[in-house]
Amino acid sequence: MKDDAASFTEEAVSKVPQVTLGFWIIKVAATTLGETGGDWVSMSLKLGYLIGSAIFLVFFIALVSAQIKARNFRPFLYWATIIATTTLGTTMADFADRSLGIGYPGGVALVVALLAASLAIWYRSEGTVSVQSIVTAKAEWFYWITILFSQTLGTALGDWVAGEDRGGLGVGYEYGAMIFGAGLLVVAALYFWSRVSHTALFWAAFILTRPLGATLGDLLDKPVAEGGLHISRLYASGILLAFIIACIVLLPQRSARREPAV
Template identity: 65%
Template sequence: MPHDYRSATGKVPEVTPGFWLIKIAATTLGETGGDALSMSLGLGYLVSTAILALVFAAAVGAQIGARRFHPLLYWLSIVATTTVGTTLADLADRSLGIGYAGGSVLLLALLLASLVIWYRTLGSIAVDSVASPRAEAFYWITIMFSQTLGTALGDWTADSAGLGYTGAMMIFGGLLLVVAAAYFWTRLSRTALFWLAFVLTRPLGAVLGDFLDKPIGHGGLALSRAGASAVLVALMLVLIRLVPQRPASKLH
């Protein structure tokens, strides 16, 4: 297989239990933060998506341009993908009329296409292979699709399927436990399980974020979006400080 590794050390963090805790906090922040911009501030989905797309481009550009792994820069880029993913999915689902089901199917196709093209181009979609600008570009494009898909999938499950926020959290939390069990007790591809878990953490965060800030009459806690977002930022900073942040090392 062809490889495009710049060094033995990657530009993304090693996947540990702490990684997943921070990822879930980031995806929840993406929901509350995106909704705060588009709804609480009244900017709407289109304007909010344009603003957050610029933040995403700047953060990812800095991440790709960095010569080594920087935890804060990496997680800023993750938050940027999940916030723009929130408003972009809402724009497609609600403003453009594609709907949750149609949006989920379209985004799943884009996600799978991104993974296939990445694999055929560089020969690996494993996290430890993300050590060159080309690999990072594929990585962040794939993440962008996965974050947007997760928003649409979470809304579809909680709203259209009528499961509500707590029901959807149980569904996606249960699926993540199944993936974890497969990791520990089967020989299934670790790379495939990683991407499956990565996708599933996004709808979990989406419905958790909605649960925090949606009205009580709709099944939420009616917390302030800005306040919830501030608490989640603080939680992420604490976790980043406490959880070891090592770059993924090339295993090949």
């Protein structure tokens, strides 16, 4: 029985990739694709944020279910699920701060509460929120729901910092990307030169890469008058998707090894 339990633990953990530089490169590209892809469906196709969210929710549930049923780490399935969370996070954040009319600060506050609740419930249920201790289907659902809320928060933060309307700080997309990039450098410094929990730093970095991707996505597709490059959302999404596929093929993709929760 003990050998069976150990085998199951290794199998479950193997579905989560090691967190390497390649992981973060693909993550930023995926979050940028989430911004351009989400905006293409909800804005360019004029389906609206609610319908767009419903469409991406179907993909999210289907891909998470497939990820949970998988018996080992499958890079393309894993990153497809990440992309599903980031596109859904984009439309959910836009629906909250625009369709609900609560503005960017209200959207940020709402998603912070949802993310905090997700982490708290996960921790109370499993005793840890470490991504290297996911050994049950329930823990995997917590993992993906928390990722979804972190992606949504990242979108809301990016819009709040860069946007000028709806209570935004109006710093612009270029400066917004610089701010979140600096935040990531701080997290990296804490990772290498402090004793701060690596689990806490992982989630901080995961959240910060989302607004970095969101501002980069806005920089690509927004009009020149608004500080963007005015590239078609569809073309930008296609370029980003090709880049992600190339990274998955070329960069090492190994499953995570189980480590003690921190």
